[in-house]
Amino acid sequence: MATLDTSVLNSINQTTTSSGVTDSTQSVSSTEELNDQFMTLLVAQMQNQDPMDPVSNSDLTAQLAQISTVSGIEELNTTLEGITAQISSSEALQAASLLDQGVLVGGNAVLVGNATSTPFGLELADDVDNATVEVLGADGSVVKTFELGALEAGIHGFVWDGLLDDGTEAADGSYQLVVTAERAGESYDDLQTLSYGVVSGVNQTDSGAQLDLGPVLGVVSLDAVRQVL
Structure with a gap:
């Protein structure tokens, strides 16, 4: 058969x-x-x-x-x-649609120019009892401290007035953000600092759309955007 x-x-x-x-x-x-x-x-x-x-x-x-x-x-x-x-x-x-729009993406840089700073943000997976943001100068020293207190889970945006802890204006340049937080009396690390950038260009690649945020933040994917300002 x-x-x-x-x-x-x-x-x-x-x-x-x-x-x-x-x-x-x-x-x-x-x-x-x-x-x-x-x-x-x-x-x-x-x-x-x-x-x-x-x-x-x-x-x-x-x-x-x-x-x-x-x-x-x-x-x-x-x-x-x-x-x-x-x-x-x-x-x-x-x-x-994001061209020339300001966005927050993962990063720890904040820029100062003409006594004006770029916004920055903080993303939390859970509520925290207390959060503190330190701004570091080029030499690594703390030049500004923000006591944010208790914060709910989610994305929070902030604006620095460009003044140092001693009341003087910060010099133009790039500064680094360091965030610490506490939850139920213990250190909390499930967080991400967010930096501000303006979308100056869009590139379509095989892996998807890429946004050009300038020389500091570079090129990021579309899904890296945490908030549009």
């Missing part, structure tokens, strides 16, 4: 799926070719089977199920490709 060897179908399955998502033209072509190959093999099986020992219904059902599965995978790949294209297009539009 000649039967339709499942290894043939498995080989076809591997050939179809190994290349991943393809364009819709290739997908349709592959599906049509696969169906043609299956029908050719099925007809050959029916013509050459032993009349005294025909192929069982269960074998035929299994073979039909395999070809249906492969066709379904082809259609699913085409659908996923369309969804991916829509997501990329939406992400590009969202990134373009």
Whole structure:
């Protein structure tokens, strides 16, 4: 009795799926070719089977199920490709809308120029009983301290008036932020400092939209934005 060897179908399955998502033209072509190959093999099986020992219904059902599965995978790949294209297009539009907008992203820098500082932020995973922000100068010394007290979980934005602890104006330049917090009498570390940047450019890459925030913060991904100001 000649039967339709499942290894043939498995080989076809591997050939179809190994290349991943393809364009819709290739997908349709592959599906049509696969169906043609299956029908050719099925007809050959029916013509050459032993009349005294025909192929069982269960074998035929299994073979039909395999070809249906492969066709379904082809259609699913085409659908996923369309969804991916829509997501990329939406992400590009969202990134373009941020041009010239101020955003907060992960970072510990705050800039001072003409006695004016850039905003900064703090993201907390939980409520804290007390939080303190220290601003460090270029030499690592503390030049300004903010006692923030108790804060709820979430993102908090702040603005420094550019004055040092001694009341004098901070020199123009870049300063570093160091945050400490306490929760239930213990040190709390599940937090992130946020720096301010202005989106000066948008680049679309294979890994998604990239935002240019200037020489200090550099280029970040769209999902790195924690808040738009």
